[in-house]
Every structure is written in structure tokens, then in C-alpha cells.
Amino acid sequence: MSSGTRGYHHGDLRRALLAAAVEAIGESGPGALSLRDLARRAGVSHAAPAHHFGDKAGLLTAVAAQGFDLLADALRAADGGLLEVGVAYVGFAVEHRAHFEVMFRSDLLRADDPELLAAQERSGAALHASVAGLPADRPTASDPQGDALAAWSIVHGFATLWLAGALPDEVGDDPRAAARAVIHRLFPRN
């Protein structure tokens, strides 16, 4: 079976279920996700997902790990300094909403999953690398970890509030532009 879907063995069910999960989460959020609905979307029996992911937490953990990998890629691709990395963080959250909404829901995840931990470290490394690229004469140069924490907090908070629909209309409809203005307040000289 090259890439078809017929037969007793699906051949690529794990990937198909992951894609279906991302789609379903995008429609109704992670809480409303149903393993049986995923099975229906993929055209398999209701117990097939459990074989590949164990249980619901296992599936969401796989989605989160994929999300952290995608985030690490997005942050690295935006290597134009901390400001642009921060903008990319917000852009990722908006464009990959389904992934992002799962990635920080520790109550739904298996926090000790090796793949998840590895992907989280890749993302963290991308963030810290951009902090290391800040000019050496900035006021807070003696505490790069503090810079990283502040930068992460402000972009994560902005992204979360944007996705929650909590921000007023005056912020506009361009999340990247609005995020750039906010981050610029934290690092005025970059």
C-alpha cells in the first residue's frame, strides 16, 4: 500500500489521527475533542486511536509535542532579533491555534513524555538564542534569564489574550503588528 487508505491496515493511521485531531481542536477546542469522533473522521473503529496513543492524554501529548516542534521552527525562521522572534511567537499562536491551545494545558498532557520534553527544550533554546543576540550595552545585560522571562511572559500573555478574544477592538485585527508594538515597549532599543 503506497499511500492509499484502504485495507485492514490503514498504513498511516497515526498521522491521519493527528491531523484529524488538529482539525477537530480547531473547530471546538481541546476539551470537546472526542476520540470516537476522530475515529469516525479517519474511517476506523472507535478503539483504533487508543492503540496508537493509549488514551486521550497520550493523543493530546502528541499534538503538543508536534506543536513545540513547529514553534521551534517558526522561532528559528524569524531570526531577526528578539523583537521579530517575539512577533513570530504570537504569529505561531494565531496561525496554529489548535496546537497552541494544547501546548500549555498541563492538565491534559503527560508532562513526562520524552518527545514532549525534547520539543519543549528545542523551543526554549530558540528563545534563549534570540536573547543572547541582544546588544551588550542594554541596561539589563547582566540578567539574560530575566530578559528571557520577561519576553516570554509578554508574548505569551498577548497571544493568550488575543486567542481568548479578551482584547478590545482598538487593538485592531493584525496580531503581528499589535504584538510588535507591545514588545517594543519592553525592548525599546531593538
Next chain:
Amino acid sequence: MSSGTRGYHHGDLRRALLAAAVEAIGESGPGALSLRDLARRAGVSHAAPAHHFGDKAGLLTAVAAQGFDLLADALRAADGGLLEVGVAYVGFAVEHRAHFEVMFRSDLLRADDPELLAAQERSGAALHASVAGLPADRPTASDPQGDALAAWSIVHGFATLWLAGALPDEVGDDPRAAARAVIHRLFPRN
């Protein structure tokens, strides 16, 4: 029935269910909340909660509204400038984790609920009042809305990451102190 709990009419069931809901959310998160479990905790039948709150979204909306009221109180009580208001925001999130975890989960709430909207506005007003108290000679004085957005983003992000357990150990175990350091980076002169 002055304040007892016996009898066919509970007398204070709505309040009891809200308290039970906050307790249950604190134990297992909002997603795992079960109306039937709440009914058991309160010693009533499984359909009693639906009478007072309609459905699960109605109950969580009531919890969120109560949370925004508590948050507005906490922000007003900390009237020592924007820095302390921000610290109070983080303190509220940590100390009232159950409420906070529901307040921004728009997928679980009835966003058009009048009580919820009123409570949200009370919180927003408290935040904006503290921005208005910033010194008039600061660099960004011409854009107080931008200041408010940046401040909200950074404290909300820090609180969310703290609750998610996403922050590294080096941040320490005192959320208020760590939050103060982070906020100070955004408003260095306050």
C-alpha cells in the same frame, strides 16, 4: 431554615454549588468538572445543578463572573501604582487558581452573560485606573492604552506560564517577587 442544609429545599444551593465547583476545579481543572459530582458534594440529586445554572457553561460562567469580581477587588486593594497592581494580578491568579483558570476559557463560557460582562468591565476599569496613575513624563505617556495592553500582557503571560508549570526552577517559588522583577523591566521607573 436559617442556614442549615436539611429539607427538600436546600435554601442556599446555588452558593453551595458554586463553592463546590471552585473546590472541584482546584482539584482537577475545569475540564474534568462534573455536574453530577457537584450534586454529590452538595448532597442533592444529579439534576439539581441544571436548575440553577442551565448547563455546564452556565455554571462556569457564574464561576468566571465571581472571579472577575474578586479580581477587581484585588486590583483595587493594591492601589500602590501599576507595579503593585500587576503584582496583585499575578497574586490573584495563583491564590484563586480555580477562578483564574475559568475566566479566560471563552470556549467554556457564555460570553454574552450580563453579569460576566459587568464583572469584566469592573476588572478592566481597575487596570486602566492604575495606568492613569503613572507619571506624566514617562516616554510612552501619549499612549496609555498601549501601556495598559503591555502591562496586561506581561502579567497575564507570567501568571499563565506560572500556573502551567512551564517556568524553569530558577524563577523561584515566590510568584509575587518574580512577577515584580518582570514587571519592573516594562516600567523601570515605577
Next chain:
DNA sequence: GTGCTCATCTTGTCAATGGCAAGTTAGAGT
């Protein structure tokens, strides 16, 4: 090519849940 083995997927089942419909109780007003 025959038979073994095991990952993959299915069928069947159970307890728990959310939500709805219909019935019961008690308190408040007249």
C-alpha cells in the same frame, strides 16, 4: 511457499456523564 509472530485494527461491553422530560414538594401570597 509454509508457518510463526506480532503490530494493527475490530467488536463488544461497562460505568459515567450531560441534558431533557415529567413528576413531586414546600413555601409564599391571598
Next chain:
DNA sequence: ACTCTAACTTGCCATTGACAAGATGAGCAC
């Protein structure tokens, strides 16, 4: 006393997550 109505109960159904046991077929040794 009578009625009205909010407060709560009982009963029910479809859906879900999880588990157990069975069926299938692809790869591999020989």
C-alpha cells in the same frame, strides 16, 4: 384553606473513555 410557582427529584437516552478479547495481515525465518 387554596393556589401558584420556584426548587428539587426521578427516570431516561445518547455519547463518551476505557478496557478486554478477538480478527487480520504484513514481515520474516526456514
